[in-house]
Amino acid sequence: MTDTADTIAPEGLRASALTDDVSFLLARANAIALAAGNAALAEHALKARSYSVLVLTSGEARPSQRELAEFLRLDPSQVVSLVDELQSRGLVERKPDPADRRANVVVATDAGRALVGQARESARAAEERVHADLSESERATLATLLRTVAFPSD
């Protein structure tokens, strides 16, 4: 004994029990993707969060703040400051929901849509880098599998 017995790990954490833990892999992969995304979006003075809001409000969906909170899994109060900031930059507007006067519908301005157009490129490029080791079809199945976890009971 003695010798080779403890050679188990110079970089032995890779063989650790956590490496089979999907939740851990999820956390680490997310951390990597988030860091890359934030770095790429920084040139547009955006972060993943604000970018997401901008994308969601640039489409046809006209979400309320509550819907944004639910979709992004944020506290409603976080959506308030997120929208506050984007609105102060003229990228987004709060419009009264004609169907419910309590609710605000958040919609991107032309400037917001223009910015998200550019930002989308940076985001895409960052994702490309993060998933460089995956083939196109692997990315597709990854997306599908993640979707069923991210949106349960579909």
Added chain:
Amino acid sequence: MTDTADTIAPEGLRASALTDDVSFLLARANAIALAAGNAALAEHALKARSYSVLVLTSGEARPSQRELAEFLRLDPSQVVSLVDELQSRGLVERKPDPADRRANVVVATDAGRALVGQARESARAAEERVHADLSESERATLATLLRTVAFPSD
């Protein structure tokens, strides 16, 4: 009546552009798994973070704090407080690395190993719930795909 023109979205965010964005799916899936994991680990007074440290130090790997930081993608200072807390609870010990007097090797105590044994059950059950919509083979491929994203250039 008023027609169907704006029927685009009651829950129309699900059809949004973000739904194809792997980084977003990663973030949302992670948020869900993390919440479930933390809830399940709470009965052992653990969180995902401390649980991870406990698992990593319960194996044969004998990681240094720097290695823990790198593996968990944390700032070294966060590992300090993480280990501080676990040590104060008698679950983990700091041992001097005989090969490098700067470094601490972190190793779980018997109590730590005992606790992680129970906690593993709760964690497994939580993950089971989170991935209920996936078959066994789907979970396996998800794990594989996530691994290549979480550990680039393998």
Added chain:
DNA sequence: CCCAACTGTTGAGAAAGTCAATCATTCCGT
């Protein structure tokens, strides 16, 4: 032998998350 690099630690400040309270509005049962 020195100097650059590295480990763990501390501390401060920014950012993110959590939670309760409030106001206006809407919804629902009666």
Added chain:
DNA sequence: ACGGAATGATTGACTTTCTCAACAGTTGGG
């Protein structure tokens, strides 16, 4: 139609997590 319960947005306080810079002790290479 009324009144109470529930909902959307907002505010503010508070905790947790993140990020950084500085520092002491140690290592390693030129």
